[in-house]
Amino acid sequence: MSRAQASRSHEERSAARLKWINVPPGMTPAMADEFMRRLNAGSTLSKLTSGRLEPAFVSRQRFLKHCELHPEWAVEAKRLIKANEEAAAHIRATVTWRFAIQRSADKRRTAERCKNGHIRTLENTFYEQHLGYLVRRCKDCIKIRRQLLMPTPVQVRATIASLQEGGTLSAEPSHVQQSMRNFMRANPRLGNRLRAISEKNASVHRSAAQRARRRFAASALTQNNGEDAYEAVCRATAHLPDEDRRDVMSRMFLAIAEGCLTLSEARSRVWEFLKDHRRRPRVYGEARFSLDSPVGADCDMTWLDTKTDADRLWAP
Numbered sequence: 001m002s003r004a005q006a007s008r009s010h011e012e013r014s015a016a017r018l019k020w021i022n023v024p025p026g027m028t029p030a031m032a033d034e035f036m037r038r039l040n041a042g043s044t045l046s047k048l049t050s051g052r053l054e055p056a057f058v059s060r061q062r063f064l065k066h067c068e069l070h071p072e073w074a075v076e077a078k079r080l081i082k083a084n085e086e087a088a089a090h091i092r093a094t095v096t097w098r099f100a101i102q103r104s105a106d107k108r109r110t111a112e113r114c115k116n117g118h119i120r121t122l123e124n125t126f127y128e129q130h131l132g133y134l135v136r137r138c139k140d141c142i143k144i145r146r147q148l149l150m151p152t153p154v155q156v157r158a159t160i161a162s163l164q165e166g167g168t169l170s171a172e173p174s175h176v177q178q179s180m181r182n183f184m185r186a187n188p189r190l191g192n193r194l195r196a197i198s199e200k201n202a203s204v205h206r207s208a209a210q211r212a213r214r215r216f217a218a219s220a221l222t223q224n225n226g227e228d229a230y231e232a233v234c235r236a237t238a239h240l241p242d243e244d245r246r247d248v249m250s251r252m253f254l255a256i257a258e259g260c261l262t263l264s265e266a267r268s269r270v271w272e273f274l275k276d277h278r279r280r281p282r283v284y285g286e287a288r289f290s291l292d293s294p295v296g297a298d299c300d301m302t303w304l305d306t307k308t309d310a311d312r313l314w315a316p
Helices: 003-022 029-040 045-049 060-069 071-110 139-148 153-164 174-186 188-213 219-236 242-257 270-279
Strands: 125-130 133-138 282-284 287-289
Touching: 029 045, 029 071, 045 060, 045 071, 060 071, 071 133, 133 139, 139 174, 153 174, 153 188, 174 188, 219 242, 242 270
Parallel strands: none
Antiparallel strands: 125 133, 282 287
């Protein structure tokens, strides 16, 4: 370096030092007003003094010096700085949280395997909404989770109480059914007893449903407005005495309605209904009586004599 160049660089450094020394402390009134305007607009102290995202308006040392020289201005500036920093922190946390959820959802949505290693296919994959996002779920994972699910003691007691009252295992909710199956596999002896009780109750329910279906009249009684059945029963009971004929006819009509008697069998089976009418026991209290039995020990009247036309199943 020549002597002239060295002298010129020395003069430049001296001028820079003199310029820094002549700079007034703090900020000028115009700079202070612009600084306050930017704070009111929502800018933070780091944006105005750091110079990372945009050129710094003033240095932090100059800002602090201005606060020392103007305490009233500093109070208002620090209040705005604190409010702007809190708002910016809330925005950063919200945006970061939403971006994290979005990235996690996108990663799970595009993954070829679930978190447990099951290959995702159309058969074992379904979608559901989670926090406003569409997320894939694995059916294999759900099946494994259900197989390991065990009922709580309250659920076990409630299921046993339901079985004792006539319920069945299939009548329980789906999630309780799965957990109870797991419980019965883990406790085979108790499981066999519960399964036997459930099957017995189911058999009772089926029998009751079958009896309820029989309450509807058979087609043999309703066809041709009932004239065919009435004619068949009248021909079958034409030879019976008048005091027995109406009751036997009522029993035969009831059997036809229940599907226990066909019209073609009416003539051949009339003796069954006559015998049942005459000898069928009736229960009154704890004793068994027949319609032919006397009403009292010292009375010649029978129970059949007490019956009127209003008691008959089929009006004359």
